[in-house]
Amino acid sequence: MNYWLIKSEPSTYGWSDLEKDKKTTWDGVRNYQARNNLQAMKKGDLALFYHSNEDKAIVGIAKISKESFQDPTTKEPAWVAVEVSMHKKLKNPVGLADVKKDRRLANMVLVKNSRLSVQPVKPSEFDVIMELSEG
DNA sequence: GCCAACGTTGGC
DNA sequence: GCCAACGTTGGC
Numbered sequence: 731m732n733y734w735l736i737k738s739e740p741s742t743y744g745w746s747d748l749e750k751d752k753k754t755t756w757d758g759v760r761n762y763q764a765r766n767n768l769q770a771m772k773k774g775d776l777a778l779f780y781h782s783n784e785d786k787a788i789v790g791i792a793k794i795s796k797e798s799f800q801d802p803t804t805k806e807p808a809w810v811a812v813e814v815s816m817h818k819k820l821k822n823p824v825g826l827a828d829v830k831k832d833r834r835l836a837n838m839v840l841v842k843n844s845r846l847s848v849q850p851v852k853p854s855e856f857d858v859i860m861e862l863s864e865g
Numbered sequence: 866g867c868c869a870a871c872g873t874t875g876g877c
Numbered sequence: 878g879c880c881a882a883c884g885t886t887g888g889c
Binding site for chain 1: 870871872
Binding site: 737739782783786826844845847 | 885886888
């Protein structure tokens, strides 16, 4: 089981949208590194759901419910999408500032390469996020 | 709204 | 194959 972090601007598609939809197609990724991460996702993997720009916080956990397939928003075979389902809302959002404050998370991709929209997360990092979300 | 960081494009 | 120019993302 692998862990990931997916980013979205809440005004474009936020956690509340996923709660309403229950599941959604994670498409529109046009970055090779992010694409490679999408392709590496396995059914049942968990992904932290991060709100960029407005919130700057991890707000929930999504579950990969369908492994990578052709991105329906383009004909170019280079790009793929996955389907994610609503899994669990965090008790408390974990803000970017909280992540940066915690020494155990100093090497998170979110900190090191904040622009990457689909990131791998280490199990140990995932555990720390869970701990922080408990308040 | 600004700008730094990063990725991509295209001329040479 | 290098690198300057440009566009985009996202934190502040």
